[in-house]
Amino acid sequence: MRKKILIDPVTRIEGHLKVELEIEDGTVVSAKSSGMLYRGLEQILIGRDPRDASQITQRICGVCPVAHGMASSMCLDAAFGISGKIPANAWLVRNIIHASNHIHNSILHFYHLALLDYIDVAKVKKGVSPEMDLVVQFLQRDEKNPFVPRDEEFRFPDQVNQRMVENYLRALDIRRIAQETLAIFGGKMPHQCGIIPGGVTQKVDAGKIENCLGKIKEISEFVNFHYLQDLMDLVKYYPEYSSIGKGCGNLLAYGAFPVPGSPGLEKFQPGGVYYSSGMKVEDINPEKITEAVEYSWYQGSKGHPSNSFPQPDPFKEESYSWIKSPRYDQQVFEVGPLARVLIAYTKNVQPWRGALQEVLDATGLKLNDIISVAGRHLCRGIECNLLLKEVERWLLSIEPAGDFYKDYEIPQESTGLGLTEGARGSVGHWISIKDKKIAHYQVISPTTWNCSPRDSQNNPGPLEQALAGLKIKDEDHPVEAVRIIRSFDPCLACAVQLKSSEKIRAKKFYLWM
Amino acid sequence: MENNTLRAIWFQAASCTGCTISILNSSSFKVKNLLLDEIVPGHQLCLLFQPTIMAGSGEKVIEVLKEQKTKKDFFLIVEGSIPTKDNGVYGRVGEKTLLEWFQQLASASLGIISLGTCASFGGMFSAAPNPAGCKSVKQVCEESNIEKPIINIPGCPPHPDWFIGTIVHLVNKGIPEIDDISRPLGFYGSLIHENCPRRPYFDKGKFAYKFGEEGCLYLLGCKGPFTNSDCPLRQWNGGTNWLIRNGAPCFGCTEPDFPEKMVPFFERLKDKPERDTQ
Numbered sequence: 170m171r172k173k174i175l176i177d178p179v180t181r182i183e184g185h186l187k188v189e190l191e192i193e194d195g196t197v198v199s200a201k202s203s204g205m206l207y208r209g210l211e212q213i214l215i216g217r218d219p220r221d222a223s224q225i226t227q228r229i230c231g232v233c234p235v236a237h238g239m240a241s242s243m244c245l246d247a248a249f250g251i252s253g254k255i256p257a258n259a260w261l262v263r264n265i266i267h268a269s270n271h272i273h274n275s276i277l278h279f280y281h282l283a284l285l286d287y288i289d290v291a292k293v294k295k296g297v298s299p300e301m302d303l304v305v306q307f308l309q310r311d312e313k314n315p316f317v318p319r320d321e322e323f324r325f326p327d328q329v330n331q332r333m334v335e336n337y338l339r340a341l342d343i344r345r346i347a348q349e350t351l352a353i354f355g356g357k358m359p360h361q362c363g364i365i366p367g368g369v370t371q372k373v374d375a376g377k378i379e380n381c382l383g384k385i386k387e388i389s390e391f392v393n394f395h396y397l398q399d400l401m402d403l404v405k406y407y408p409e410y411s412s413i414g415k416g417c418g419n420l421l422a423y424g425a426f427p428v429p430g431s432p433g434l435e436k437f438q439p440g441g442v443y444y445s446s447g448m449k450v451e452d453i454n455p456e457k458i459t460e461a462v463e464y465s466w467y468q469g470s471k472g473h474p475s476n477s478f479p480q481p482d483p484f485k486e487e488s489y490s491w492i493k494s495p496r497y498d499q500q501v502f503e504v505g506p507l508a509r510v511l512i513a514y515t516k517n518v519q520p521w522r523g524a525l526q527e528v529l530d531a532t533g534l535k536l537n538d539i540i541s542v543a544g545r546h547l548c549r550g551i552e553c554n555l556l557l558k559e560v561e562r563w564l565l566s567i568e569p570a571g572d573f574y575k576d577y578e579i580p581q582e583s584t585g586l587g588l589t590e591g592a593r594g595s596v597g598h599w600i601s602i603k604d605k606k607i608a609h610y611q612v613i614s615p616t617t618w619n620c621s622p623r624d625s626q627n628n629p630g631p632l633e634q635a636l637a638g639l640k641i642k643d644e645d646h647p648v649e650a651v652r653i654i655r656s657f658d659p660c661l662a663c664a665v666q667l668k669s670s671e672k673i674r675a676k677k678f679y680l681w682m
Numbered sequence: 683m684e685n686n687t688l689r690a691i692w693f694q695a696a697s698c699t700g701c702t703i704s705i706l707n708s709s710s711f712k713v714k715n716l717l718l719d720e721i722v723p724g725h726q727l728c729l730l731f732q733p734t735i736m737a738g739s740g741e742k743v744i745e746v747l748k749e750q751k752t753k754k755d756f757f758l759i760v761e762g763s764i765p766t767k768d769n770g771v772y773g774r775v776g777e778k779t780l781l782e783w784f785q786q787l788a789s790a791s792l793g794i795i796s797l798g799t800c801a802s803f804g805g806m807f808s809a810a811p812n813p814a815g816c817k818s819v820k821q822v823c824e825e826s827n828i829e830k831p832i833i834n835i836p837g838c839p840p841h842p843d844w845f846i847g848t849i850v851h852l853v854n855k856g857i858p859e860i861d862d863i864s865r866p867l868g869f870y871g872s873l874i875h876e877n878c879p880r881r882p883y884f885d886k887g888k889f890a891y892k893f894g895e896e897g898c899l900y901l902l903g904c905k906g907p908f909t910n911s912d913c914p915l916r917q918w919n920g921g922t923n924w925l926i927r928n929g930a931p932c933f934g935c936t937e938p939d940f941p942e943k944m945v946p947f948f949e950r951l952k953d954k955p956e957r958d959t960q
Contacts, residue, residue, distance in 0.1 A: 177740060177741075178733060178740070178775045180743060181736070187774075205773065206772065206773040207773070208807045209807070210807070212811060213806070213809045224933060225941070228806040230699065230700075231699045231702070281735060306718070312687070315732045318737070319738045320738065338714045341712070349707075353922055355928070357928075359698075360839060365893065365930075368893070371893075371894060483768060491772075576892055662699060
């Protein structure tokens with residue numbers, strides 16, 4: 170007998186997500202992922218000073234504002250004709266700000282968004298540490314919100330469970346320190362002000378470098394000692410999560426963190442397109458990106474983000490989401506840390522290949538197992554660890570006496586494209602400028618790819634595919650499903666945007682990736 | 683307050699979750715103590731519903747909201763503005779519009795804390811052309827005849843101390859002293875310009891014309907002369923830094939005029955913007 174399970178809202182993610190599962194004999198036969206909020210930020214951008222985009226687009230998401238600030242600034246650098254003239258120091262500082270947001274997000278996601286699905290807070294004992302005493306004292310309250318109600322399917326042995334609960338609390342401090350690391354160069358978090366078109370707002374002195382190094386060391390200690398170990402234990406005690414929630418298997422990354430001084434500003438984290446069919450990686454061609462709106466609450470044209478203008482229509486029949494369906498080469502692609510790490514591995518780029526190989530050897534997982542719930546968590550941890558090391562290198566490469574900013578004129582007419590990686594995956598910003606104002610602005614965010622609804626060929630999005638075929642033990646507590654959903658680290662505020670403007674067909678998009 | 687517990691529902695409407703993340707960044711008052719410990723001796727905060735950190739999801743947590751609607755002894759913390767166009771169809775949760783949820787929860791609440799500039803004044807998503815018809819808490823309450831005490835804690839995002847400090851004051855002494863637009867005077871009582879460390883540059887007429895230059899940032903677009911907050915004294919992220927110290931102009935984010943009358947962000951604003959009827 171077929172029936173439906175509705176998970177609305179999906180919590181411990183960013184934003185408003187609804188997931189509908191159609192079940193037959195305990196197995197998911199079809200899933201629908203719906204973004205439930207529309208704000209229209211791209212529409213708000215039209216007619217404004219182009220420079221404002223680097224601040225306004227950060228308000229797309231308060232968890233990963235930097236990726237938007239970065240994509241937007243790169244997009245504006247390109248439109249202003251100064252992409253190749255950004256000082257090396259500015260790239261280093263931009264990279265540090267950007268990477269700190271990734272580091273913050275990895276820790277936040279694993280410990281505070283995902284881990285409550287696996288740990289039993291009620292099982293901790295008194296007298297182990299001050300933090301655990303605090304938990305025990307809390308558990309004596311009549312109302313234990315927000316830690317109840319909850320789904321219960323816990324497997325960690327007591328000792329491991331206890332350590333994980335302690336780390337949940339420790340990680341609250343560590344992720345705060347990651348935000349402070351960012352604020353050293355970004356001014357504040359969320360919604361930093363350091364990255365602007367042309368470079369960064371402030372020169373860096375020895376005091377800032379020292380301050381940042383200290384914080385990076387503190388975060389690294391936690392990541393090396395606890396985070397990586399906790400990930401291993403997740404793989405060990407929840408083994409089937411290395412084989413479920415696989416999804417489409419096609420992976421995409423634009424790449425991020427340009428290395429100043431390298432030929433063609435090579436990226437520390439390479440981009441590429443990984444086709445599951447051939448297990449090979451090709452170079453990315455942004456012209457192959459299209460967006461479908463068949464099942465989204467929009468009317469009108471579709472196509473390449475530089476020249477498509479659908480309008481919102483909340484009453485459109487057959488539609489079930491505010492998220493559109495971006496596709497590459499007409500196919501479904503997953504983005505995120507999993508995509509980035511696996512693409513770098515397949516391209517044989519260090520230190521990524523070595524780091525993933527080490528994890529494969531330690532866990533006994535095969536490469537194919539990495540495309541899974543556990544794989545997404547593992548890759549987020551691998552990335553966090555490697556970025557911490559790289560931030561140290563970037564910091565020590567800064568020349569405090571050098572330039573940090575390149576001045577520019579806003580052109581009468583221009584176009585630009587900025588492609589980079591947010592914590593959750595690939596971020597693209599497209600702009601057209603006319604009469605020195607924004608005429609068209611388009612954003613495609615990671616969760617737009619990952620949580621997209623069906624496209625014109627009726628192909629479900631990556632999350633929808635990852636849920637199909639899943640066996641659900643207890644339909645009142647579909648914990649398997651929420652674990653899969655959360656492994657994607659959905660960010661709905663990012664996913665739902667809208668493009669709209671006077672119709673301008675961009676002549677040429679300066680490519681900056 | 684029953685059992686010395688301040689019970690609160692944290693409702694996210696059209697937001698970016700930046701307010702939640704900012705409160706999680708609290709450094710003087712640790713988040714673990716906010717969630718698990720007494721906030722002042724003998725008093726605790728119980729977050730009945732907080733979408734970003736709560737354990738449960740789906741119907742179970744919607745039940746929490748339904749149950750609280752009848753209990754009526756909670757404060758409502760609102761993050762984000764409320765989409766109202768076409769009866770609010772632009773935002774939905776648990777098979778209801780955010781507008782409906784807001785009206786029901788607000789009516790049943792003891793009072794409302796509008797957290798962030800979106801909830802306080804409409805903020806970023808209500809900027810022209812306001813595609814989803816986003817409105818502030820106060821506006822929706824007025825239009826729906828909901829009369830409740832409202833405290834605004836604006837900022838994009840708000841500083842964690844502004845929020846937690848207000849909660850502590852509420853528990854300890856009741857509603858704090860507020861200005862004409864319901865902001866606690868203790869945090870929003872003076873202009874950034876009055877306490878700005880770059881003020882001597884302004885007084886001497888030494889201005890920065892390019893990013894990275896020394897001088898007052900007024901010509902680069904600083905809205906400090908028109909913006910009320912204690913950012914220069916308190917600073918951000920545990921005292922690590924703040925915008926002007928980082929060489930960036932203040933964007934005026936604690937004001938009702940943000941963003942509409944504070945843009946272009948990188949152009950100088952000559953006069954104090956005239957306020958729309960709030």
